[in-house]
Amino acid sequence: MIFDLSSFLDGHKHSYHLDGELESKLLPKDSDIRIINPIKFDGDIFKVDSEYQIHVNICYTYESNCDRCLESTTNEAKTVLSGKLKESKGKTIDEDDDEEIIYYDENDLLDLDSYIWSQVVSSLPMKVLCSKDCKGLCPQCGVNLNTQSCDCMGYTIDPRLEKLKELFPKK
Numbered sequence: 001m002i003f004d005l006s007s008f009l010d011g012h013k014h015s016y017h018l019d020g021e022l023e024s025k026l027l028p029k030d031s032d033i034r035i036i037n038p039i040k041f042d043g044d045i046f047k048v049d050s051e052y053q054i055h056v057n058i059c060y061t062y063e064s065n066c067d068r069c070l071e072s073t074t075n076e077a078k079t080v081l082s083g084k085l086k087e088s089k090g091k092t093i094d095e096d097d098d099e100e101i102i103y104y105d106e107n108d109l110l111d112l113d114s115y116i117w118s119q120v121v122s123s124l125p126m127k128v129l130c131s132k133d134c135k136g137l138c139p140q141c142g143v144n145l146n147t148q149s150c151d152c153m154g155y156t157i158d159p160r161l162e163k164l165k166e167l168f169p170k171k
Helices: 006-010 113-123 162-167
Strands: 002-004 015-022 039-048 051-065 072-087 100-104 109-111
Touching: 015 113, 039 072, 039 113, 051 113, 072 113, 100 109
Parallel strands: 072 100
Antiparallel strands: 002 109, 015 039, 039 051, 051 072
8 A cells, every 4th residue: 555645744744644454465385374354554654853753553364274283263463563764765774773664755655565564474473373272183193182082191201201210210
């Protein structure tokens, strides 16, 4: 989505409101996460002294399989895009600055699509869970421990720790 900042940059306003929806793109083929709704964003640009700061809240819904139990799950996620707003004509790399720089073009047009999409991709979870207390699958029989129970896990010992059993002999 493109925003025309000319009235804001030339005027005496101290803030400019941004909001909208962004159609989701396809993630790489090796990803099993799918963005299922348009990405919603809402934020503001603030004039602070002679600089401009941008702060945008982003909300999206994704669908994937749980990494523990393999059931399909849908989750909502929120992330924030924030940084300095600068004109792209004088692009310079600020090595001392930890803040992200968001550029608008020489016609005072700001295209947020790539910045929002980058923030969404970087905020996707590395491990997707259907719930925080998901029990996963039994490593022996493969039953979903969230819905059923099994007796496989009775006295199985991790082979890496089996030698420690000798330290505590049974009486």
